[in-house]
Amino acid sequence: MAHHPIPSLPPKERLILDLLVSQGPLFGLQLVASSDGALKRGTVYVTLGRMETKGFIRSEQEALPPGAIGLPRRMYYPTPLGERVLRAWTQVAREFHPELQT
Amino acid sequence: MTAFTPRQPGERLVKLATLLFDEPTRSTFVIPALADYQQELSEAGTNRFKTLTAHARGYAAFARLVLSAPFIVPSAPMGSPITTFVTGRHGGNLLLVLALALFAAIRPLFGWFAVAVIGLGILLAIALRLWNTRHPSARGGAADPLLTLLVVALFAAIWSMFGWFVLGGVAGGLIMAVALRRWNTRHPSQFAPGSRTPGAEINLSSIPVAGDIGGLLFVIGAIITVLLGLPDIRWFALGSVVVGALVAGGLFLWRSSRTSALVPANSILRR
Numbered sequence: 001m002a003h004h005p006i007p008s009l010p011p012k013e014r015l016i017l018d019l020l021v022s023q024g025p026l027f028g029l030q031l032v033a034s035s036d037g038a039l040k041r042g043t044v045y046v047t048l049g050r051m052e053t054k055g056f057i058r059s060e061q062e063a064l065p066p067g068a069i070g071l072p073r074r075m076y077y078p079t080p081l082g083e084r085v086l087r088a089w090t091q092v093a094r095e096f097h098p099e100l101q102t
Numbered sequence: 103m104t105a106f107t108p109r110q111p112g113e114r115l116v117k118l119a120t121l122l123f124d125e126p127t128r129s130t131f132v133i134p135a136l137a138d139y140q141q142e143l144s145e146a147g148t149n150r151f152k153t154l155t156a157h158a159r160g161y162a163a164f165a166r167l168v169l170s171a172p173f174i175v176p177s178a179p180m181g182s183p184i185t186t187f188v189t190g191r192h193g194g195n196l197l198l199v200l201a202l203a204l205f206a207a208i209r210p211l212f213g214w215f216a217v218a219v220i221g222l223g224i225l226l227a228i229a230l231r232l233w234n235t236r237h238p239s240a241r242g243g244a245a246d247p248l249l250t251l252l253v254v255a256l257f258a259a260i261w262s263m264f265g266w267f268v269l270g271g272v273a274g275g276l277i278m279a280v281a282l283r284r285w286n287t288r289h290p291s292q293f294a295p296g297s298r299t300p301g302a303e304i305n306l307s308s309i310p311v312a313g314d315i316g317g318l319l320f321v322i323g324a325i326i327t328v329l330l331g332l333p334d335i336r337w338f339a340l341g342s343v344v345v346g347a348l349v350a351g352g353l354f355l356w357r358s359s360r361t362s363a364l365v366p367a368n369s370i371l372r373r
Contacts (some may be wrong), residue, residue, distance in 0.1 A: 029138040041138065041159060042166025045131040052130070054168035069110060070144070 006079075009089045012039065012047050017056060017086040021079040027062075027073050048076060056082035080095065111143050111157075112136040115164050122168060131171060135163050143262070212263075219259065227251055264331060271327055278323050285315060 009017070015059060019034050028048060032039045039047070051057045059074045078086075121131040139160030146152035190253050261268050298326075325343075329336055 018204045027138070027141075028134050029141060029170040040162035040166070041135065043170055045134050045167065057194075070140045071112070071116070071133055073137040073141060088190060 007056075007085050009056075009085055013054075013056065014086065014089060015039065016044075016047065016051065016076075017078055017082050020057065020076060021083055021086060025075050025076055025077045029073075031076070045092050051082070055079055056085060110140070112160065115139075115161075116248075119164075119168075123171065127171060131167060132164075135167055136160070139163065193333050211334075215259065215263075221256065267331060271331070274323065274327065278319065281318065285319075 006010065015035060015038055016031060019031055026034070028044050029041070031048075032041050032044055048057065048059070052059060056079060057076050058079050061072045061074055061075045064070070064072050115136055119128050119136070121277070123132060139156065142156040142160065143153060146156045189244055193365075205216055205220060212219075257268050257272065325339065
């Protein structure tokens with residue numbers, strides 16, 4: 001029988017997906033600011049990189065205006081797979097914790 | 103008069119990251135973090151307190167990234183200039199460190215004999231390399247006389263120290279070789295042999311000690327042989343077995359929690 005692994009969604013990845021789905025595309029620093037301390041600047045990009053590898057999110061480098069100096073930031077977007085995984089996880093969570101219905 | 107170019111904040115960190123990480127890791131993890139640092143600095147404007155805070159947070163984030171990335175992204179430091187410098191080509195420097203550590207450990211036991219063996223080993227390695235360079239098409243059998251010479255020289259050298267144990271070791275090794283050969287004849291490998299010609303380099307990682315009864319016999323035999331010859335290291339060997347088993351168990355659990363797609367294409371598991 002073929003082995004079809006079910007995507008896992010650790011709490012930090014769920015939070016990031018939740019923020020991206022509810023607030024739209026965000027930069028890493030904006031994700032940290034919106035997380036009320038749950039995400040740290042030093043590790044958020046490692047989590048984001050892992051999520052990108054899993055296919056939950058995608059990222060694009062911001063286009064710097066001509067003449068601008070500094071490093072380009074990276075904007076993160078949820079993918080359809082990421083949105084599906086978040087929906088499925090939310091459904092499962094509500095199954096076990098009915099108080100989340102509200 | 104020298105013209106100075108104004109330095110961008112985080113420029114040094116970018117240079118440091120270039121030394122520490124490979125390009126994919128830099129572009130995925132490090133550059134976005136440093137871009138955030140620059141963004142925060144530009145938002146701080148002329149406010150000294152905010153500027154200092156931005157500096158502190160930026161450097162702290164970079165430090166955490168440097169410390170955590172190699173553990174979370176195992177490939178992160180691979181291919182970086184500093185890793186290549188430390189490990190050498192194909193990890194050759196690590197082998198040198200291992201050899202030096204081994205030499206330091208056995209030096210008190212064997213004295214100048216260890217130095218002589220190392221010298222002879224280097225000479226033999228050079229001779230083998232020269233032979234293989236001049237006879238590139240020669241397969242394994244072509245170097246057999248030199249290997250036989252190495253084995254005979256080794257036994258002659260250790261005869262005075264180990265006496266009859268040497269003969270016991272030779273006999274045990276022959277019996278084990280015959281047993282392994284018979285086992286392999288009756289239980290041929292399930293894997294098709296590769297079509298490529300084996301490389302001339304001596305590469306320990308390519309010695310096929312499989313996780314079957316043959317591999318187990320080999321390992322047990324090697325341990326018993328070493329312990330009989332060097333009983334003083336029995337506690338060290340026991341500790342090594344325990345630590346090795348713990349590391350192997352940890353690696354197994356860690357690998358089990360990840361998909362096979364994460365195993366690199368050139369992994370020893372796929373050879």
